[in-house]
Amino acid sequence: MRLEPREHTPLAARLLAPVAAVVAALALCALLVAWTGAPVLRAYGLLLEGAAGSRFALTETLTRATPLILTGLAAAVAFRAKLWNIGAEGQLYMGALAAVVLGGGMLDLPAWLLLPTVMIAGAAAGGATLLGPAVLKVRFGVDEVVTTLLLNFIVLLLVSMLLEGALKDPMGMGWPQSAPVVEAAELPKLVERTRLHTGLLVALGLSALLWLIDTRTIWGYENRAVGANPRAAAFAGMPVTRVMLRTALLSGGLAGLAGVIEVCGLKGYLTLDLSPGFGYSGIVVAMLAQLHPVGVVGAAVFIAGIFVGADAMSRAMPVPNYIADVLVATSLLCMLVAGLLTRYRLRRG
Amino acid sequence: MTSPPIVLRLSGITKRFGPLVANDSISLTLHKGEVLALLGENGAGKTTLMNILFGHYVADEGSIEAFGQPLPPGSPRAALAAGIGMVHQHFTLADNLSVLDNIAVGTESLWRPRSDRAAAKAKLLDLARRFGLEVRPDALVGDLSVGERQRAEILKALYRDARVLILDEPTAVLTPQESASLFDTLRRLTADGLAVVFISHKMNEVFAASDTVAVLRGGRLVATRRTAETDREELAELMVGRALKPPTPTPLEPGEPVLTLSGVTVASGHGRPLLDAVDLTVHRRQIVGIAGVSGNGQTALAELVSGLIHPDSGTMALKGEAIGNADPAEMVRRGVARIPEDRHAAGLVGAMAVWENLIAERYHDPAFQRFGLIRRSAARAYAEEVIEAFDVRCPGPDARTQLLSGGNMQKLILGRTLAHGPDLILASQPTRGLDVGAVSYVHGRLLEARAAGAGVLVISEDLDEILALADGITVAYHGRLTPVLPHGRVSVRQLGLLMAGHWEILPEIVDAA
Amino acid sequence: QSKVKVAGIYTVPIEQQWVSRIHTALKAAEARGEIEYVWAESVANTDYERVMRQYAEGGQQLVFGEVFGVERAARAVAKDYPKTAFVMGSSFKPQEPNFSVFDNYIQEPAYLTGMIAGAVSKSNVIGMVGGYPIPEVNRLMNAFMEGAKEVNPNVKFMVSFIGSWFDPPKAKEAAFAMIDRGADVMYAERFGVSDAAKERKVLAIGNVINTQPQYPETVVASALWHMEPSVDRAIAAVKAGSYKAEDYGPYSQMVHKGSSLAPLGTFEGKVPADVVAKVKAREQEILDGKFTVKVNDNEPKSTM
Amino acid sequence: MELFQTILDILVSAAFWTAVLRIATPYILGTLGELLCERAGVLNLGIEGIMTMGAMAGWMAVYQGADLWTGVLVAALCGGLMGLLHATLTVPLGLSQHVAGIGVTLLGTSLSYFVYRLVLPQASTPPTIEPFQPLALPGALAQTPMTYMALILVAVVAYVLYRTPVGLAVRMVGENPAAAEAQGLSVTAVRIGAVVAGSALMALAGAFLTLSAFNAFFFNMVNGRGWICIALVVFASWRPGKALLGAVLFAAFDALQLRLQQVAGGVLPYQLFLMMPYLLSILALVLVARRASYPRALMIPYRKGER
Numbered sequence A: 001m002r003l004e005p006r007e008h009t010p011l012a013a014r015l016l017a018p019v020a021a022v023v024a025a026l027a028l029c030a031l032l033v034a035w036t037g038a039p040v041l042r043a044y045g046l047l048l049e050g051a052a053g054s055r056f057a058l059t060e061t062l063t064r065a066t067p068l069i070l071t072g073l074a075a076a077v078a079f080r081a082k083l084w085n086i087g088a089e090g091q092l093y094m095g096a097l098a099a100v101v102l103g104g105g106m107l108d109l110p111a112w113l114l115l116p117t118v119m120i121a122g123a124a125a126g127g128a129t130l131l132g133p134a135v136l137k138v139r140f141g142v143d144e145v146v147t148t149l150l151l152n153f154i155v156l157l158l159v160s161m162l163l164e165g166a167l168k169d170p171m172g173m174g175w176p177q178s179a180p181v182v183e184a185a186e187l188p189k190l191v192e193r194t195r196l197h198t199g200l201l202v203a204l205g206l207s208a209l210l211w212l213i214d215t216r217t218i219w220g221y222e223n224r225a226v227g228a229n230p231r232a233a234a235f236a237g238m239p240v241t242r243v244m245l246r247t248a249l250l251s252g253g254l255a256g257l258a259g260v261i262e263v264c265g266l267k268g269y270l271t272l273d274l275s276p277g278f279g280y281s282g283i284v285v286a287m288l289a290q291l292h293p294v295g296v297v298g299a300a301v302f303i304a305g306i307f308v309g310a311d312a313m314s315r316a317m318p319v320p321n322y323i324a325d326v327l328v329a330t331s332l333l334c335m336l337v338a339g340l341l342t343r344y345r346l347r348r349g
Numbered sequence B: 001m002t003s004p005p006i007v008l009r010l011s012g013i014t015k016r017f018g019p020l021v022a023n024d025s026i027s028l029t030l031h032k033g034e035v036l037a038l039l040g041e042n043g044a045g046k047t048t049l050m051n052i053l054f055g056h057y058v059a060d061e062g063s064i065e066a067f068g069q070p071l072p073p074g075s076p077r078a079a080l081a082a083g084i085g086m087v088h089q090h091f092t093l094a095d096n097l098s099v100l101d102n103i104a105v106g107t108e109s110l111w112r113p114r115s116d117r118a119a120a121k122a123k124l125l126d127l128a129r130r131f132g133l134e135v136r137p138d139a140l141v142g143d144l145s146v147g148e149r150q151r152a153e154i155l156k157a158l159y160r161d162a163r164v165l166i167l168d169e170p171t172a173v174l175t176p177q178e179s180a181s182l183f184d185t186l187r188r189l190t191a192d193g194l195a196v197v198f199i200s201h202k203m204n205e206v207f208a209a210s211d212t213v214a215v216l217r218g219g220r221l222v223a224t225r226r227t228a229e230t231d232r233e234e235l236a237e238l239m240v241g242r243a244l245k246p247p248t249p250t251p252l253e254p255g256e257p258v259l260t261l262s263g264v265t266v267a268s269g270h271g272r273p274l275l276d277a278v279d280l281t282v283h284r285r286q287i288v289g290i291a292g293v294s295g296n297g298q299t300a301l302a303e304l305v306s307g308l309i310h311p312d313s314g315t316m317a318l319k320g321e322a323i324g325n326a327d328p329a330e331m332v333r334r335g336v337a338r339i340p341e342d343r344h345a346a347g348l349v350g351a352m353a354v355w356e357n358l359i360a361e362r363y364h365d366p367a368f369q370r371f372g373l374i375r376r377s378a379a380r381a382y383a384e385e386v387i388e389a390f391d392v393r394c395p396g397p398d399a400r401t402q403l404l405s406g407g408n409m410q411k412l413i414l415g416r417t418l419a420h421g422p423d424l425i426l427a428s429q430p431t432r433g434l435d436v437g438a439v440s441y442v443h444g445r446l447l448e449a450r451a452a453g454a455g456v457l458v459i460s461e462d463l464d465e466i467l468a469l470a471d472g473i474t475v476a477y478h479g480r481l482t483p484v485l486p487h488g489r490v491s492v493r494q495l496g497l498l499m500a501g502h503w504e505i506l507p508e509i510v511d512a513a
Numbered sequence C: 001q002s003k004v005k006v007a008g009i010y011t012v013p014i015e016q017q018w019v020s021r022i023h024t025a026l027k028a029a030e031a032r033g034e035i036e037y038v039w040a041e042s043v044a045n046t047d048y049e050r051v052m053r054q055y056a057e058g059g060q061q062l063v064f065g066e067v068f069g070v071e072r073a074a075r076a077v078a079k080d081y082p083k084t085a086f087v088m089g090s091s092f093k094p095q096e097p098n099f100s101v102f103d104n105y106i107q108e109p110a111y112l113t114g115m116i117a118g119a120v121s122k123s124n125v126i127g128m129v130g131g132y133p134i135p136e137v138n139r140l141m142n143a144f145m146e147g148a149k150e151v152n153p154n155v156k157f158m159v160s161f162i163g164s165w166f167d168p169p170k171a172k173e174a175a176f177a178m179i180d181r182g183a184d185v186m187y188a189e190r191f192g193v194s195d196a197a198k199e200r201k202v203l204a205i206g207n208v209i210n211t212q213p214q215y216p217e218t219v220v221a222s223a224l225w226h227m228e229p230s231v232d233r234a235i236a237a238v239k240a241g242s243y244k245a246e247d248y249g250p251y252s253q254m255v256h257k258g259s260s261l262a263p264l265g266t267f268e269g270k271v272p273a274d275v276v277a278k279v280k281a282r283e284q285e286i287l288d289g290k291f292t293v294k295v296n297d298n299e300p301k302s303t304m
Numbered sequence D: 001m002e003l004f005q006t007i008l009d010i011l012v013s014a015a016f017w018t019a020v021l022r023i024a025t026p027y028i029l030g031t032l033g034e035l036l037c038e039r040a041g042v043l044n045l046g047i048e049g050i051m052t053m054g055a056m057a058g059w060m061a062v063y064q065g066a067d068l069w070t071g072v073l074v075a076a077l078c079g080g081l082m083g084l085l086h087a088t089l090t091v092p093l094g095l096s097q098h099v100a101g102i103g104v105t106l107l108g109t110s111l112s113y114f115v116y117r118l119v120l121p122q123a124s125t126p127p128t129i130e131p132f133q134p135l136a137l138p139g140a141l142a143q144t145p146m147t148y149m150a151l152i153l154v155a156v157v158a159y160v161l162y163r164t165p166v167g168l169a170v171r172m173v174g175e176n177p178a179a180a181e182a183q184g185l186s187v188t189a190v191r192i193g194a195v196v197a198g199s200a201l202m203a204l205a206g207a208f209l210t211l212s213a214f215n216a217f218f219f220n221m222v223n224g225r226g227w228i229c230i231a232l233v234v235f236a237s238w239r240p241g242k243a244l245l246g247a248v249l250f251a252a253f254d255a256l257q258l259r260l261q262q263v264a265g266g267v268l269p270y271q272l273f274l275m276m277p278y279l280l281s282i283l284a285l286v287l288v289a290r291r292a293s294y295p296r297a298l299m300i301p302y303r304k305g306e307r
């Protein structure tokens, strides 16, 4: 057997690939569910119900999807330009750090001014965090996979240091956590008596905006060219280094914004466990979406739904809740293979 | 007369890449001690055929027999075991490993607890001595010259006791002198009973070295001839399929200078500079050809004129105006049309549409954008015009560029660069890999631009291309350029000597001119 | 009468000492047939609020858990579901009408174990390894140190925090480092410390749970926490319809049998009799309300 | 000045170096494993998940009654299996090595947790096993057998890479797969083999945590140790000897940090010490990027017969 590149990928195949991948993942994980002794179909039914079966379930899924959309966009934007940013987790924390520093009462501004300021600052902090590895890449050819990965740990230690030091909440009873952001820096709720907040709108807006930029503007045009073939882009006279750095700022900024939105929309203050791996899940989201900015929304909602649903399901059945992550991981791996089959066909010999 | 035994028999080999038939039921035989030259245009399917023989590719149809035994398909290992050795068109050596490692890898059972390097080295040195192939077993391949790498490649095959040796364009990167020594070696090998298949585009080599010639065209075997019983004209016609009538330049009076390099040096970071105090002037209505074996600074020169790199010392001027560190965009603005040597890697973004590639050099132009938003319909309309004017065969402006054939890609680049009446044209390997039709189209366009007043700088490894186009010729060697020698005042033999670095003959040529 | 529907929401796996005390108490109530018990473990703080709401929506009457990282959100949820009783581990005050708080106020037995530790230390150096310097850790460490100093004024302490709740190999390394510097009694706030003590044949003091069965030669004494009084009280209140927000903290004290000094067990007879007598006396004084162990939430520091 | 004296005292004590070797062991094994994968041209970001898998599987085997060395073997086998998954995705299928690696990490971790919880649903104190005990060799610092094994494996991997035909094949495949294929080697087979073997080593690193360093399995136990190995490989310029050096250096920082914390009056925030190895790794990266001695084919998929 060997793989042969296809000349054309039918649109249907591209759209069908994620569905096929998810179905395959569900089928594979059915083995695990069956092993627990739980009835598989009922378990998956409960999963669906827990993810989307009620107003509450839906808002929870969307709440969890919000940061994932942003980190997913961060990964998609970077990966399209072949900038392998594995550091969204660290950038997210940098954004959150900026949010609690500026939003914690340091700036005395009305909400309509404070919120944008905090968001821009958070995005800038996230962007600056990725700028370092990007500069090392374009200047010295240092592999950004490793540098961005390492920066995650450095940032986390930095946050830990600040939370036990300068930023420690004097009212926090000694817990390593920051003081909460002021009320003016809080994102309004979207639906009463739920956790869903307006951060979702920001995320959706950015996803649409990025899609427009990607397809309609010179910026997007340059990004795509540099991502697909940097040498040809440079030859044609495009500012490749600038595009790379710009992409880094954008990608890091999106991840930083995810941190801001988690703090200002949900948590209110910063702790070391603000993100249960949103930065890493963003990569999964981006891959499931085939790096398409609008697809990211769907993928993020899907992953959030799996997680929230599996979590609810595991409480009603003797299935450990770790099944959620197993499902997500399996979906990702299946998606990789499905994506391959849209680009290649299998041939004998 | 009984012919020597058959060592290799290919029957009905067919290979398709998608819709393309690279090999179309080819059958060939090779005898012991025979040298078979495989001839054909770019893309005729020569490398593909040899790759099938060596097991890199699996044929869709057909079979191979080596020494009377069927050869299992798709296994270089089996090919090696059957005594077939191959020197690839592009070297297959690992730069970070030593010559000995490169040669010995895979020759021992993988599960031996220890490599027997001493024995391997002894065997290698013995072979080297026997066939006069000087090597340094412990040197890193990355430090070797091109000639040394070539020898390492051949030794790789001999080390495995190859009885059939395939050489895919072995002389493409060698100086005429290095080539001569290679053919010396081949003679010794064949005297030893080895059979050789060698692929070449160079007629003189075919006549100097081969016993038999096989000609491929469009994936088909169109003829096999005893070398002694054919001639150049017949082979050329077989290759191309019709008699050749290349475009002939009409003499023109050169105008004022468009490109002037004086004392330009580009350092390489270590060792010899890439360009070493180069002086060069290209005038309007003049084509200057740069000849030379690859790796002598041509790439650096092309990058310099493209705006990708900048001189470390010396100056570059366009139309009499000194330019500092102009980038590619600046060069385009100043009227330089640049045709890159590698159209896939540097010329086009394959994943993007034809129209997107056509505006790649001027997307900032208000014609194509407003407030940073791309005017897509304007760009498409423009693309339609260029496609029409330059006869680019493609489904339309929205087609993905990857899907175009090599010749049409080159026309696309010509369209992108020549459509705006450039003052200077830099053409690097403008016809590499193109079929004859496309070649004469490109040559015609370049000559047209010259007639329209542009100065043209052609960099080509193909001496025939330079001889066909250039008004003046300069030879690159070790980063230096000879003065521009008027076409017709310098013989092919002299050019060969210059390409090999024998610049002591320069005074006699210049004096004669 | 139907059983009370109880839920537990834990941010860590149920193996973790602290959470295991709540889990065990609830399991016992379940075994007695008083409650229906469901629980979720390893709930990230980000998800904590959702799980609270899900359980509340799902008709759970009583919810146990720990909200140290999510105080604000948890209190907001409690406001949204006034009919549900929340009894949560927290460093703050209860909130009307339905949000009760509790914490491991086991400084009293910690003080007593300190007395034993101070007495059995020959090198007069005691090592203490903690996760993070938070109040629930600090107050026990401080009480322990006070107790040790009472019987042995010369004793010195080394303190370090490993910056993680769950890295036993690392806690073990920190303990090794202390033993290397002369500590012969280890205060085992984290998993891993007793293992180091056992391997180096020094003594250890347990915390929250009794680990002597696992380390019979190593763990001299443990300050035990019992959630049963708090749990049973809350269940009874819910059942009787008299539940209100209150501070369950006191029910972790020795008078209420919310904490105790573990029996000496394998170390019976190995601790000097006069010390045992002293400890017994103090224990009685505490039970009689004649001696109070100071609650000191400040970060303890090394004294050598 | 006093601080300097304290540090010096710590650095010259034998106990410190014993601790360093102990802390270094998982890094040594993990780095060796990653190094083997990368030498063959495959980046394996699955390391964190594979380590978790090794920690869980090895421990579980022993808990179910197997002896310790069988546990080690089971861990290695599970690691090899995860490696096979990564290799299948990245070698014959040529999928993105970053993304496949992240997927393998996610899968390895979550699957380990899932299985652990399924088998031991109601544990209220962590179940334990009897782990490897330190073994004092004459003239050596007392370590558990797995540490000695790790040190031996450094020599073994170095020997295999530089002195045996199979090691040469691995290096060739990581440098120039086309050249390896032209020499009759199967690039696919060699790469898969290297990734499987490397992953088995990573799993041993995980197993060390549950069978030697501790006696129980905990969620999150690997705690980022795998990612550090990725950096250590670069720090080591893809050489086994230097990998040992890097792991020891890293461990020394950690051990020093643990000890300095205990000094009265606490000096700098301990996080600063923990940051040092990461910062040093980035610095090392900048330096080696210039020398560029990395395997040339790293992260470049090789599909036979494609150009």
Ligand SMILES: Nc1ncnc2c1ncn2[C@@H]1O[C@H](COP(=O)(O)OP(=O)(O)OP(=O)(O)O)[C@@H](O)[C@H]1O
Pocket (backbone or CB within 6 Å): B017, B020, B022, B040, B041, B042, B043, B044, B045, B046, B047, B048, B049, B089, B433, D305, D306, D307
């Ligand atoms: N792996 C491949 N995938 C797709 N097409 C291929 C592949 N290899 C070769 N081709 C196509 O097959 C045809 C024959 O190519 P081949 O390399 O055999 O030509 P050639 O005669 O060796 O030419 P040259 O003189 O340039 O070396 C070309 O059109 C080429 O583009």
Ligand SMILES: Nc1ncnc2c1ncn2[C@@H]1O[C@H](COP(=O)(O)OP(=O)(O)OP(=O)(O)O)[C@@H](O)[C@H]1O
Pocket (backbone or CB within 6 Å): B268, B269, B270, B271, B273, B274, B293, B294, B295, B296, B297, B298, B299, B300, B301, B479
């Ligand atoms: N980065 C480098 N460092 C050192 N020497 C180099 C470097 N790049 C090229 N060289 C050497 O400098 C000389 C000129 O190289 P250059 O690439 O400009 O020539 P070229 O003929 O265009 O090469 P090719 O056609 O093979 O790409 C060659 O001998 C080459 O080996």
Ligand SMILES: [Mg+2]
Pocket (backbone or CB within 6 Å): B046, B047, B048, B089, B168
């Ligand atoms: Mg060829």
Ligand SMILES: [Mg+2]
Pocket (backbone or CB within 6 Å): B294, B295, B298, B299
């Ligand atoms: Mg060249």
